[in-house]
Amino acid sequence: MASLKIHGAVAVVAVIFLAAVVPSASTTVDEPATYKPTAPAPPPPSYPSPPPVQPVIVVHGVIYCKSCKLRGYNSGMDASPLPNATASLVCYGEEESKYRVLNQTSTASDKNGYFIVMVYDVDMFDRHTCRLYLRSSPTALCAKPFMPSNPKLGLNLVRDRAATAPRGARSVWHVKTALMYAPSAGGKCPPY
Ligand SMILES: *[C@@H]1O[C@H](CO)[C@@H](O)[C@H](O)[C@H]1NC(C)=O
Numbered sequence: 001m002a003s004l005k006i007h008g009a010v011a012v013v014a015v016i017f018l019a020a021v022v023p024s025a026s027t028t029v030d031e032p033a034t035y036k037p038t039a040p041a042p043p044p045p046s047y048p049s050p051p052p053v054q055p056v057i058v059v060h061g062v063i064y065c066k067s068c069k070l071r072g073y074n075s076g077m078d079a080s081p082l083p084n085a086t087a088s089l090v091c092y093g094e095e096e097s098k099y100r101v102l103n104q105t106s107t108a109s110d111k112n113g114y115f116i117v118m119v120y121d122v123d124m125f126d127r128h129t130c131r132l133y134l135r136s137s138p139t140a141l142c143a144k145p146f147m148p149s150n151p152k153l154g155l156n157l158v159r160d161r162a163a164t165a166p167r168g169a170r171s172v173w174h175v176k177t178a179l180m181y182a183p184s185a186g187g188k189c190p191p192y
């Protein structure tokens with residue numbers, strides 16, 4: 001019964017509406033042919049909302065090959081940038097009293113030895129529990145850990161306030177020194 005009443009009310013409203021509209025509609029029909037009915041207003045444009053910026057923590061640095069005169073040799077450091085090497089960032093944390101380890105490999109270093117680690121699991125990042133390690137060298141000719149010399153001891157991170165943070169970055173971190181591999185004792189340097 002209730003729904004019938006509502007339908008009845010809608011019908012009444014529709015009739016009133018038509019009664020109000022039809023007379024004016026009939027007058028427009030009599031207007032000259034130049035009359036152009038106005039198009040209905042287009043719906044408001046719906047732009048896709050921009051993707052949310054995922055928060056990230058950035059750790060970056062450089063990896064060198066000690067005592068080898070390769071491309072980009074730096075005489076002050078007596079070392080050269082080592083391309084295609086990697087570092088890893090390891091952080092220990094707890095979440096809901098579950099022990100967790102973040103172990104993330106950097107990008108391969110570029111021709112300047114530069115690498116980056118993007119940490120999207122930002123809750124795992126804590127400067128007190130995160131350390132940066134040498135991970136891999138692209139060549140057996142420069143693969144002996146030199147800085148840090150004990151590959152099991154990672155380097156502490158410090159905030160890099162001079163760096164321009166990429167979009168979404170909460171903070172940028174680095175270590176105070178370049179990471180370095182060296183040729184094994186008496187070994188040859190890589191040919192590049
Ligand atoms: C680095 O790796 C890329 C791709 O594997 C390779 O083309 C390039 O020659 C490598 N560079 C060096 C210096 O090893």
Ligand SMILES: *[C@@H]1O[C@H](CO)[C@@H](O)[C@H](O)[C@H]1NC(C)=O
Nearest residue numbers: 088090091101102103104135
């Ligand atoms: C991180 O991962 C690498 C490669 O799987 C492994 O060699 C290394 O032992 C790991 N480090 C830690 C602390 O889990």
